[in-house]
Amino acid sequence: MPEIKFFTKNKLLIIFLAVLLLLGLELRAETVRAGHMAGSGSRLGDIGRLMIIPANAAVHSSPASLSNSNCIMCHQYDKFKGVTRDSQQVSLTVDEQGFNQSVHGQAGVFCVGCHTTFTTYPHSDVEQVTCEQCHEQNITVVANLPYDNPRAMVAHFNETCRSCHPNEYSANSIHSSVAANGQINTPLCTDCHGGHEVQPPADPPERITLTCSRCHTAVYEDFQSNQHNSADPLTQTCADCHIPHEIQAAPAEPAATPQPTPAEESGDQSYLNQWNSTCTMCHAYPNLIGKAEDSSTVSLTVTEQELSESVHGKAGLGCAACHPSTTGYPHHDTEQIACSTCHGSANPEAEIVANLPYESTRALSIQLNEACRTCHEDQYKASADSMHTKAFEDGNQQAPLCVDCHGSHSVQSTEGSRASISQSCAKCHTAAYTSYQSSVHGAAIEKDGNPDAPTCADCHGVHTVSGPSQANFRNESVATCTRCHQDQEMMSKYGVSTGLFDPNTDNFHGVALSLYDQRSSDQMGDTPVCYDCHGVHTIRESADPLSTVNSANLLGTCQKCHPNASSRFASTGLSHSSSTGAALAFQDWIERIYAIIIFAILALLVVYILLDARKRWTEKKRLTQPAATGK
Amino acid sequence: MMTSEPETPVVQPENFKAAHARKQALASQLRKTLALADRVHVMADGSRWFVRFRSVEILEHWLVLISFTILSLTGLMQRFASLNIFAWAINAVFRDIEAVSAVHQATAICFVALCLFHFVRILTVWFVMREPGAMLPRRGDGSDLLKMIQYNLGSIKVRPLFDRFTIEEKLGYWALLIFAPIMVLTGLIQWFPTFVTRLFPVAVIPLARSIHSMSAFLAIAVVLTWHLYHTVFKERNSSIFTGLMSEQAMRENHPLEHQRIIAAHEKIQTMRKGQ
Numbered sequence: 045m046p047e048i049k050f051f052t053k054n055k056l057l058i059i060f061l062a063v064l065l066l067l068g069l070e071l072r073a074e075t076v077r078a079g080h081m082a083g084s085g086s087r088l089g090d091i092g093r094l095m096i097i098p099a100n101a102a103v104h105s106s107p108a109s110l111s112n113s114n115c116i117m118c119h120q121y122d123k124f125k126g127v128t129r130d131s132q133q134v135s136l137t138v139d140e141q142g143f144n145q146s147v148h149g150q151a152g153v154f155c156v157g158c159h160t161t162f163t164t165y166p167h168s169d170v171e172q173v174t175c176e177q178c179h180e181q182n183i184t185v186v187a188n189l190p191y192d193n194p195r196a197m198v199a200h201f202n203e204t205c206r207s208c209h210p211n212e213y214s215a216n217s218i219h220s221s222v223a224a225n226g227q228i229n230t231p232l233c234t235d236c237h238g239g240h241e242v243q244p245p246a247d248p249p250e251r252i253t254l255t256c257s258r259c260h261t262a263v264y265e266d267f268q269s270n271q272h273n274s275a276d277p278l279t280q281t282c283a284d285c286h287i288p289h290e291i292q293a294a295p296a297e298p299a300a301t302p303q304p305t306p307a308e309e310s311g312d313q314s315y316l317n318q319w320n321s322t323c324t325m326c327h328a329y330p331n332l333i334g335k336a337e338d339s340s341t342v343s344l345t346v347t348e349q350e351l352s353e354s355v356h357g358k359a360g361l362g363c364a365a366c367h368p369s370t371t372g373y374p375h376h377d378t379e380q381i382a383c384s385t386c387h388g389s390a391n392p393e394a395e396i397v398a399n400l401p402y403e404s405t406r407a408l409s410i411q412l413n414e415a416c417r418t419c420h421e422d423q424y425k426a427s428a429d430s431m432h433t434k435a436f437e438d439g440n441q442q443a444p445l446c447v448d449c450h451g452s453h454s455v456q457s458t459e460g461s462r463a464s465i466s467q468s469c470a471k472c473h474t475a476a477y478t479s480y481q482s483s484v485h486g487a488a489i490e491k492d493g494n495p496d497a498p499t500c501a502d503c504h505g506v507h508t509v510s511g512p513s514q515a516n517f518r519n520e521s522v523a524t525c526t527r528c529h530q531d532q533e534m535m536s537k538y539g540v541s542t543g544l545f546d547p548n549t550d551n552f553h554g555v556a557l558s559l560y561d562q563r564s565s566d567q568m569g570d571t572p573v574c575y576d577c578h579g580v581h582t583i584r585e586s587a588d589p590l591s592t593v594n595s596a597n598l599l600g601t602c603q604k605c606h607p608n609a610s611s612r613f614a615s616t617g618l619s620h621s622s623s624t625g626a627a628l629a630f631q632d633w634i635e636r637i638y639a640i641i642i643f644a645i646l647a648l649l650v651v652y653i654l655l656d657a658r659k660r661w662t663e664k665k666r667l668t669q670p671a672a673t674g675k
Numbered sequence: 676m677m678t679s680e681p682e683t684p685v686v687q688p689e690n691f692k693a694a695h696a697r698k699q700a701l702a703s704q705l706r707k708t709l710a711l712a713d714r715v716h717v718m719a720d721g722s723r724w725f726v727r728f729r730s731v732e733i734l735e736h737w738l739v740l741i742s743f744t745i746l747s748l749t750g751l752m753q754r755f756a757s758l759n760i761f762a763w764a765i766n767a768v769f770r771d772i773e774a775v776s777a778v779h780q781a782t783a784i785c786f787v788a789l790c791l792f793h794f795v796r797i798l799t800v801w802f803v804m805r806e807p808g809a810m811l812p813r814r815g816d817g818s819d820l821l822k823m824i825q826y827n828l829g830s831i832k833v834r835p836l837f838d839r840f841t842i843e844e845k846l847g848y849w850a851l852l853i854f855a856p857i858m859v860l861t862g863l864i865q866w867f868p869t870f871v872t873r874l875f876p877v878a879v880i881p882l883a884r885s886i887h888s889m890s891a892f893l894a895i896a897v898v899l900t901w902h903l904y905h906t907v908f909k910e911r912n913s914s915i916f917t918g919l920m921s922e923q924a925m926r927e928n929h930p931l932e933h934q935r936i937i938a939a940h941e942k943i944q945t946m947r948k949g950q
Contacts (some may be wrong), residue, residue: 515754571772609869630878631882653900654825655824
């Protein structure tokens with residue numbers, strides 16, 4: 045039946061080929077989309093060429109009269125202008141060579157590929173230009189254009205970009221949304237990519253930044269002055285943070301935001317040096333302030349200089365070393381700040397406040413404090429028994445954390461600046477520090493930077509910091525003092541006797557003190573230790589009239605424990621074994637005589653016992669012998 | 676042995692007072708004789724044991740033994756606190772040297788109380804009861820010691836005879852008697868240094884300290900050598916704990932007292948037989 049033979053062999057073949065063609069087109073479109081997303085300029089060019097020729101074959105293969113040479117005939121004329129309805133002139137000259145070298149020219153796209161409505165001459169609704177205008181008069185040729193203004197013309201052609209690059213257009217980008225609001229000067233495709241001379245966008249990479257800089261002049265200057273751009277290869281171009289075509293007010297999740305790459309093999313901590321320039325892009329802002337839930341504020345400003353001059357900076361550590369969880373922007377737990385908040389303000393130092401999702405700024409510090417532990421576990425452990433940690437565990441949030449003493453971004457080594465140790469303690473312990481400054485120890489270190497003189501940490505410990513309310517501090521305090529005060533070499537420099545205190549010598553306080561060394565309990569001894577008489581932070585030379593052990597003040601010092609003490613009680617050094625003078629000589633003589641008497645008595649008694657024992661032994665022998673012989 | 680006392684049928688009035696006194700003396704002597712005779716116990720097997728110490732003396736010895744030991748140990752601990760063994764003991768047992776000191780002082784108070792009690796008791800024994808052969812020094816003590824040394828050296832063959840206390844026991848006792856006040860005095864000086872320095876120069880405190888410790892050293896040495904030698908090593912003399920001494924030991928060490936007790940005992944025996 046003729047009806048049944050409707051699908052002949054040839055017809056089936058044509059339909060099959062047509063279906064194949066459609067499928068192929070779709071697949072290629074997919075490929076190109078993926079390639080374009082990858083963002084490599086040179087690759088884009090290759091793929092673009094592949095795509096455009098077959099997909100828009102109809103556009104540039106026919107009619108032959110619409111080939112590029114036809115257009116160039118007129119549009120190569122260098123005095124060819126168009127005038128829009130608002131009387132603005134637009135150059136209509138096209139550089140043929142430039143076009144041929146462009147991505148489109150290389151790909152074989154014809155003029156009508158983009159200017160789809162200009163397939164005939166004279167162009168529809170455009171006034172015709174006569175031959176003579178160009179060829180004979182060599183005058184400026186002005187064609188009336190059917191556009192309100194030059195931007196409207198650009199916007200018109202901009203639409204044609206989308207016919208081939210549908211996925212590169214994002215209505216959500218800040219450029220698109222501003223354009224939608226009627227701002228005619230916002231960038232269109234051609235404003236960034238160029239018109240006829242369109243080039244691969246990221247080849248070379250600087251092209252991106254230069255493109256942006258045409259409008260964002262101030263940002264570009266900032267970028268050039270190393271505020272943004274530095275040696276960090278991850279943030280070399282604008283597009284590294286501001287994803288092309290999807291540009292948000294602020295980078296949503298910048299492509300270039302580094303992720304920490306925690307070491308798979310332990311010991312590899314190379315990731316620790318990451319992020320500095322990315323972070324300081326925002327954090328270098330001089331007035332960036334974090335505000336916690338309780339309205340307490342903290343400066344979030346960190347300059348790269350500050351960091352690079354710190355111990356961490358010198359060791360090559362970056363932001364990621366201490367802030368490993370702060371990946372990406374907006375930070376996982378903080379409110380997003382729009383770029384324009386900083387960049388849009390007229391006042392370059394306007395206060396910018398970011399709400400922090402913490403109860404207080406202190407809570408933030410407490411959480412960040414844990415980061416110190418990553419590298420400084422020993423110190424962290426040592427501080428676990430300290431007064432500071434105890435105070436913290438007892439609920440005092442103000443008890444010092446690592447950063448309170450060491451500083452955070454500007455952390456410095458204490459080497460070469462011993463005075464700074466005590467000064468950091470002074471931030472809280474003001475009264476103690478004032479006393480210390482006037483003491484013989486404090487004065488030596490403050491004035492001369494004497495390396496022998498103790499800082500706060502030399503007596504109280506560094507991370508294990510303890511004080512007199514703790515038994516172990518009191519019990520070990522004598523050892524603390526004698527560490528230096530029995531060092532003959534050190535003491536000889538200052539003419540201080542090392543024999544002044546020997547816990548094993550014959551004095552009242554010393555005997556009890558000597559036991560402290562061997563006591564490991566947390567029991568608080570009530571026997572006087574060095575500082576009970578000499579003062580704690582106010583220790584002075586005994587010759588100093590302000591010293592508690594100066595002869596003028598000694599009685600009062602004794603009376604602290606011995607309320608009935610007389611001036612005679614305090615007159616000689618009962619506390620130290622080294623009493624001198626006639627009293628000592630007299631005492632010595634009596635002791636010697638007494639000792640001689642005692643040993644003489646003992647010797648006589650022993651001699652008597654030995655004689656008695658010998659006699660008894662011989663008697664016994666004499667008595668038993670006759671019995672033995674008699675038997 | 677009864678003295679040949681003539682019968683006095685008629686009592687002359689002028690002699691009444693003297694006769695009464697004589698009777699009183701006789702009764703007193705008889706009481707003493709009875710008391711002496713009571714100090715011998717005859718066992719079932721015929722052996723004789725002598726009561727050497729009364730309960731109060733045994734108690735006193737126990738108290739001195741305990742307090743002296745405590746004072747010695749706590750004293751040594753304080754004096755040689757830095758020695759490992761004492762430091763360990765102080766920290767483990769007393770927790771603090773202050774506690775050692777407190778125990779020392781409390782024991783010292785007991786010791787002083789005991790000394791005072793003994794002092795009162797011994798005065799009555801010496802001067803009221805007038806017990807024969809007491810600890811009171813007497814003229815023959817010096818020659819006794821000399822003779823004892825001569826005997827031990829072998830220059831004389833016979834040992835001097837001792838009464839209730841041997842010369843060695845007397846020496847030990849008097850050493851303690853002299854030692855105790857020195858210890859108490861120097862101890863108090865250290866206990867109340869602020870009071871003492873109101874009256875005396877401050878040097879007395881370290882002086883008292885060294886005398887206290889040296890005297891203590893002597894006392895401990897005397898107890899460990901002299902006292903233990905004469906009571907434990909020389910012969911097992913447990914009379915200060917049991918109160919009793921065997922006849923052989925009695926005869927050997929206290930022949931005069933032994934003789935006196937036996938005499939009293941026999942006198943009472945014959946008196947009882949005569950009845």
